[in-house]
Amino acid sequence: MLGLGTVDRSDGRPPYRQIAGLLREQIALGRLAPGEKLPSEAELIAHFGVARMTVRQAVQELRGEGLVVAEHGKGVFVRSAPPVRRLASDRFARRHREQGKSAFLAEAEASGHTASVDQIRVTNEPASAEIARRLRLSDDDSNVVVRYRRYLADGRPVEIATSYIPAAIAAGTGIAEVNTGPGGIYARIEDAGHRLAHFTEEISARMPTPDERRALEIGAGVPVMTLLRTAYDTNEVPVEFCDTVKVAHAYLLEYDVLAR
Amino acid sequence: MLGLGTVDRSDGRPPYRQIAGLLREQIALGRLAPGEKLPSEAELIAHFGVARMTVRQAVQELRGEGLVVAEHGKGVFVRSAPPVRRLASDRFARRHREQGKSAFLAEAEASGHTASVDQIRVTNEPASAEIARRLRLSDDDSNVVVRYRRYLADGRPVEIATSYIPAAIAAGTGIAEVNTGPGGIYARIEDAGHRLAHFTEEISARMPTPDERRALEIGAGVPVMTLLRTAYDTNEVPVEFCDTVKVAHAYLLEYDVLAR
DNA sequence: AAGTGGTCTAGACCACGAG
DNA sequence: TCGTGGTCTAGACCACTTC
Numbered sequence: 001m002l003g004l005g006t007v008d009r010s011d012g013r014p015p016y017r018q019i020a021g022l023l024r025e026q027i028a029l030g031r032l033a034p035g036e037k038l039p040s041e042a043e044l045i046a047h048f049g050v051a052r053m054t055v056r057q058a059v060q061e062l063r064g065e066g067l068v069v070a071e072h073g074k075g076v077f078v079r080s081a082p083p084v085r086r087l088a089s090d091r092f093a094r095r096h097r098e099q100g101k102s103a104f105l106a107e108a109e110a111s112g113h114t115a116s117v118d119q120i121r122v123t124n125e126p127a128s129a130e131i132a133r134r135l136r137l138s139d140d141d142s143n144v145v146v147r148y149r150r151y152l153a154d155g156r157p158v159e160i161a162t163s164y165i166p167a168a169i170a171a172g173t174g175i176a177e178v179n180t181g182p183g184g185i186y187a188r189i190e191d192a193g194h195r196l197a198h199f200t201e202e203i204s205a206r207m208p209t210p211d212e213r214r215a216l217e218i219g220a221g222v223p224v225m226t227l228l229r230t231a232y233d234t235n236e237v238p239v240e241f242c243d244t245v246k247v248a249h250a251y252l253l254e255y256d257v258l259a260r
Numbered sequence: 261m262l263g264l265g266t267v268d269r270s271d272g273r274p275p276y277r278q279i280a281g282l283l284r285e286q287i288a289l290g291r292l293a294p295g296e297k298l299p300s301e302a303e304l305i306a307h308f309g310v311a312r313m314t315v316r317q318a319v320q321e322l323r324g325e326g327l328v329v330a331e332h333g334k335g336v337f338v339r340s341a342p343p344v345r346r347l348a349s350d351r352f353a354r355r356h357r358e359q360g361k362s363a364f365l366a367e368a369e370a371s372g373h374t375a376s377v378d379q380i381r382v383t384n385e386p387a388s389a390e391i392a393r394r395l396r397l398s399d400d401d402s403n404v405v406v407r408y409r410r411y412l413a414d415g416r417p418v419e420i421a422t423s424y425i426p427a428a429i430a431a432g433t434g435i436a437e438v439n440t441g442p443g444g445i446y447a448r449i450e451d452a453g454h455r456l457a458h459f460t461e462e463i464s465a466r467m468p469t470p471d472e473r474r475a476l477e478i479g480a481g482v483p484v485m486t487l488l489r490t491a492y493d494t495n496e497v498p499v500e501f502c503d504t505v506k507v508a509h510a511y512l513l514e515y516d517v518l519a520r
Numbered sequence: 521a522a523g524t525g526g527t528c529t530a531g532a533c534c535a536c537g538a539g
Numbered sequence: 540t541c542g543t544g545g546t547c548t549a550g551a552c553c554a555c556t557t558c
Contacts, residue, residue, distance in 0.1 A: 014527060040543065051529045053313075056544085064324060065467075073536035073543050089517050196519035203515070205465035205485045205508035207326045210277075221324060223483035223508065225465045231519075248465035248483065255463070255515045257349045259456035259491075274546060300524065311548045316525085333524050333555030 003031065004039075007048050015050055019058035027067055027078055034080030038068060064221030066249075081249070085113070085153060089255045092186065092199060119150040119215075120178050124167060131164045134230055134241040143167035145176045147185065150215060153250065157216045161244040169194060169239055186231070189240065194233035202228040205248055216247050223248040263291065264299075267308050275310055279318035287327055287338055294340030298328060326481045326509075341509055345373070345413060349515045352446065352459060379410040379420075379475075380438050384427060391424045394490055394501040403427035405436050407445065410475060413510065417476045421504040429454060429499055446491070449500065454493035462488040465508055476507050483508040 004022050007015040026032040039047065044055040059076055062068045070076045127135065127142045135144065144164045151159040163185060165175055173188040174181050180188055186196060205225045208216065212224060225248045231240040264282050267275040286292040299307065304315040319336055322328045330336045387395065387402045395404065404424045411419040423445060425435055433448040434441050440448055446456060465485045468476065472484060485508045491500040 016527075042542080052531090054528060057527080059544095070544065071537085072545070073538080075543060089515070090520065092517065093520050198519055199517045201515045201517060203463060203485075203513040204511060205483050207324065207481065207483060209325065210321065221467065221481070223465050223467060225463075225485075251464060253463040255349070255461045255517070257352065257459045257461060257515070259458055260350065260353050276546075302523080312550090314547060317546080319525095330525065331556085332526070333557080335524060335556095 004047060007050065015048070016054050016057040016061070019044065019048055019050070019055060020061040023058065023062060024065075024067065027062075032078050034078050036078050037074075038076040038078070040075060063219040066219045066222035069217065069219070080156075084252055085158065085250055086252045086254060092196075094196075113153050114155070116152045116155070117149050118152065119148070121148040122146070122176055122178055124176060127164065131241060135164060135166055135238045137166060141166075141168060145170040147175070157247070158250040159244055159246040160212065160215050161242055163240055163242045165189070165240050185240065189231070189233075194237070194239045196239070197232050197234045197236070199232070200230050202226075203253065208245070212245055216245070218247055225251060225253070227253070264307060267310065275308070276314050276317040276321070279304065279308055279310070279315060280321040283318065283322060284325075284327065287322075292338050294338050296338050297334075298336040298338070300335060323481055326483075344512055345418065345510055346512045346514060352456070354456075373413045374415070376412045376415070377409050378412065379408070381408040382406070382436055382438055384436060387424065391501060395424060395426055395498045397426060401426075401428060405430040407435070416510075417507070418510040419504055419506040420472065420475050421502060423500055423502045425449070425500050445500065449491070449493075454497070454499045456499070457492050457494045457496070459492070460490050463513065468505070472505055476505070478507055485511060485513075487513070 004026065007018045009015070011018060013021070023032070023038065032038065038044075038059070041052060041055050041059070044050075044058075045052055048055065059068065059070070063070060063076075067079060068076050069079050123146045124143060125146055127137055127144045131137075131144060132139075132142045137144070143166075145167055147163040147165070149161055150157055151161065165185065169189060169192055170176055171192075173192050175185050175188045190196060203225060205223050208218060208222065208224045213219070213222075216224070218224075225246045227244045227246065229240075229242045229244070230238050231242075233239050264286065267278045269275070271278060273281070283292070283298065292298065298304075298319070301312060301315050301319075304310075304318075305312055308315065319328065319330070323330060323336075327339060328336050329339050383406045384403060385406055387397055387404045391397075391404060392399075392402045397404070403426075405427055407423040407425070409421055410417055411421065425445065429449060429452055430436055433452050435445050435448045450456060463485060465483055468478060468482065468484045473482075476484070478484075485506045487504045487506065489500075489502045489504070490498050491502075493499050
């Protein structure tokens with residue numbers, strides 16, 4: 001009926017691992033296609049003759065691997081892999097801004113995916129010690145415009161980002177508006193007279209926090225990459241600090257380094 | 261006694277999340293130091309007055325985040341972070357080689373850690389399709405020298421790396437020897453008349469394979485970063501391809517990008 | 521033997537989504 | 540309302556580690 005096997009009590013592996021393995025196999029073979037719904041817990045309990053916690057533990061393992069996503073009240077569904085986004089090191093090249101595109105949209109267009117941004121939140125607040133350090137803000141003027149947003153590729157969350165711009169630079173530029181206008185915040189920063197010279201980027205990876213898991217709609221076992229970027233103008237003044245968290249398997253970051 | 265708080269049944273968050281949050285807080289504050297043992301399940305049950313599955317679910321969340329490691333029969337321990345290694349984008353600068361140091365040792369010295377290399381294995385074999393593509397090898401001369409090694413910082417494995425050098429370039433240079441001599445393989449490649457011009461690096465992150473877990477001595481919930489590097493000489497000829505797998509939390513990669 | 525985490529059972533009530 | 544997954548309880552037996 002379900003086409004799944006059965007648990008073998010004499011097998012060395014515990015039943016929940018066997019069940020997880022059987023489901024994983026169905027997914028790998030494509031018999032459970034991306035987007036398709038797994039058998040419900042009740043069906044799995046009946047099919048395998050085990051307790052509810054046992055099938056839940058099996059499904060938990062697949063969720064941890066990011067293979068499936070549970071939707072409360074609806075069911076558990078096979079995850080479709082998001083398209084891999086290649087981020088070239090020239091993605092902030094001025095020519096993209098001059099065409100009125102933000103870096104994210106320019107990159108998405110180049111790779112043939114649909115891109116969108118949502119959950120934009122903009123606030124104006126005092127900088128934390130870390131942010132003040134990154135932006136070299138003095139104590140008497142440490143206000144920053146904070147821009148949070150979430151990026152989606154083909155409708156799936158792939159990145160959350162928080163930008164911090166010194167309030168003095170953002171003043172009267174539209175940076176504090178939800179819609180920053182053509183070219184994005186970097187275009188507005190240049191409008192304000194700060195010509196961008198270079199960026200430093202710090203990359204690492206880790207497991208997501210529960211909040212990040214929710215925002216990125218990933219399981220507990222799916223790692224994220226963190227990319228911290230600081231933008232400098234031609235006077236070596238930091239004009240923006242951006243903290244991004246990306247779904248690791250959705251990104252390939254490319255850099256070119258001179259041997260000098 | 262335990263210094264932990266209590267669960268608030270009227271709080272919106274479920275008890276297991278509250279317990280996870282309290283433990284996470286203790287770890288963040290350093291009151292539960294790296295390597296230290298968490299209260300046992302029995303203690304947590306008594307302290308919070310909940311069922312065993314509830315405390316297990318809390319601990320499960322911390323395990324998923326890689327904050328703690330469970331050891332069967334012993335307890336659950338706060339994971340001790342290995343020293344973070346900052347890799348600056350100038351780490352292959354010629355000046356390091358001219359001082360007779362390999363990139364890894366130069367970087368380790370700069371950050372004040374002890375560094376070592378082991379498990380060096382060198383072979384000479386036909387390139388796979390992927391390697392041949394990366395090194396632009398023709399079918400009639402696709403032999404490569406393959407150098408595998410493992411890097412340790414302060415005695416802990418942090419990276420495994422496999423380099424592929426076209427056999428034609430490696431011939432008679434010492435690249436095929438276990439000990440490549442001062443400056444490492446890049447110095448030998450330059451000795452062979454290929455002056456290095458630049459490198460491209462592709463970075464992503466994922467969960468480790470079982471083999472990688474063994475080599476890096478990490479648990480199943482610890483992510484790795486992958487860095488694929490191709491070295492080019494001044495004629496834009498690829499002279500080396502290097503596939504590295506790093507313990508994610510042990511590395512911070514730094515790049516500088518021009519706004520151009 | 522005692523303490524630890526790993527797995528399992530058989531129930532219960534709740535929150536969410538769709539009809 | 541009904542089916543779904545989310546959380547919780549109160550037990551049980553097992554495997555591993557330490558003494």
